[in-house]
Amino acid sequence: MDLFLQTLLNGLLIGGVIATFTVAFQLAFGVLHVIDFAVGGWVVLGGYLGYYITAWLGLDGFLAIPLAFVLFGALGYLIGPVLYNVRNSRTARPELMALALSFGLFTLLRGGMLTAWGFNTRNVTTALSGESLAIGPVTVPLIRVVAAVFAAAIAGGLFLFLYRTRYGLAIRATAENRHNAALMGVNIGRLSANVYGLYAGITAMAGVLMGAIYSVNPEVGLRYTLFAFFVAVLAGLGSVEGALVAALLLGVVEAFVSTYVGASYSLLAIFTTLFLVLLISPRGILRRGL
């Protein structure tokens, strides 16, 4: 029973961790209609920022979180219009061109980081690294709780922003029909840049947490891209709230299969879940995807 409870907690927290970098990914897809392969690159960039904040300045890794938002949000704001223009260009299959562009961006980030910072694995230390709380028979890793709370806060914040502000209304309108939104006076180009900046900033913030929970090297980005994509498909592409539910589901599936069946079957179980959900509900787990 103890192991069961621990496994359940592990699963929920893994879900929380995955959700940190998938919520904003969904927003970017909803507005830009691009599956951004570079998501793993933004995560790793955030992780490195966390590492340098702790290694060079001797500060707590958590302080890198707001800095990651400002720095990589600004970078994303500059890259956003390029992606938007490619996605809406008059070339044949602009969606594939945009996909190729984001893949190229990912490769560039990965190669650049490999050249600049080498391939050694780095760690982000925070006040809560390695700390845990014992609640009865269950051990709660505090840094993962921070990640789960962060994911929930980001999802909640985005929800309020999208449904309670005029700019959120403009974003939703653009996601639904960009031509109509443009006719209503929404500056689609600037909005896309803002959304991509917001997404890059949030994802890099999640990256600091990933560096604190796991570790960071230029090669791990692909893993985050894959998981973001799994969750996005399971959630229904573009569904922000679905991303939370899907991440938690995948986390719990992974934890139970790893503990009770064998860790080598965990990916198989994740793919089977993905397959079954797509079969039953192609628009994602909450049927709210595009």
Next chain:
Amino acid sequence: MAPINRSFSRRRFLGSSAMAITAGALGMPFVRTARAQAATFKAGVITSLSGENILGGNLTKQGYDLWADVINAKGGVEVAGDRFKVEMFYGDDQSSPATGADAAERLIVQNGVDVLFGPYTSGSTIAVQPICQKYQVPMISGSAESPNVWKAKPEFNFGIIPAVDTTSGLSLGVLAKLSNPAAKTVAVVSVNEPFSKETGEGFRDGAKAAGLELATYELVPPEGDLTPVISKIAALDPDIVAVGGHEEVLINVVKTSKSLNYRPKALIMHYGITNPAFAQALGADADGTTGVVVWLPTVSYKDDLFGTAKDFAQMAQKKLGGEPDYTAAACAASGLVLGDALKRLGKKPALTQEDRVALKDAIAETDIQTFYGPIKFEKDGPHYHDNIQPVPVLVQIQGGKTVAVGPKEAAAADYIYPLPAWK
């Protein structure tokens, strides 16, 4: 205008081609004469000089180069009373096995090397082996550690480092003997990728020989989260946790264990903990982690060229600016194997194809003592042509430094067992 232009450039092309052919015909014998005057043995180094394995690739290159520098400073390899220098050629596998095979072929065909020094990764080594076989060029591999390299029964390839399944298996026996109170159970975790899995299988199979009960054997995907597996192991509470993986996974195992407030009595890993990045990333949490190496500067071996292991380490430190690890040592020892085989073969450069086959046979008969340890290649079995003579040395991170803790004759410090609870 256009046709005139075209005929003009054709004429120029024909003219320059004729000049080039004439120059080639006149020049080639001259080049050959020049080569014959300064006869050298040509050795090709095929390793990762770019891409993700560049650090390891450079370690191998530095090891091979150290031997070439030292032997050339002495006038070269001694053959039938004369000395012949060694000329080094380099091929970059760009951290990809397929590129490694191409680069090896280029070294053999274009540079006409007599012998190859093998790649950093086992994957590239496996890819290069058929090329050695095709052109009948012997290769001495100072780095490959995967048992799969030797399972393929490579006729022309020889390995200096014992395959990882033998070292990881034997190391559990050494650890069990050092533990007090004696360890009884072990849980093995390994990442489901070639090198890590083989390490894990070595631990798994070595447990029985070490008199340990296997509590569980967990194979995790490289993308997987480790909390479920560590929680499961914590519930089983084995004395030893053995991990097969590269640095990133090793770091994550320590971090995840700490975040779940679980610490086994001993945590043993293989490759990776000797990389300074491991201790750097984990800080004080790295302390107590056990690792396995096949060579340390403190071992008691010696030879005529490099002197003692300590002498070698000092020389390497001076040339490379850092303490050499066992890969660099094994690569330098590869040169000793070549020098010994060439001496016994007694053939002067340049070697013919028959000479290279005879060289391969001479290498197979190697039985020497070096600063790196004894070198003798297996003649059959699953480790065909691998040197499984060296006994693994157990190291432990203590106060941020890697120190030898076992077996007793190699120990520089006491083994900390059981590990204290996390602070």
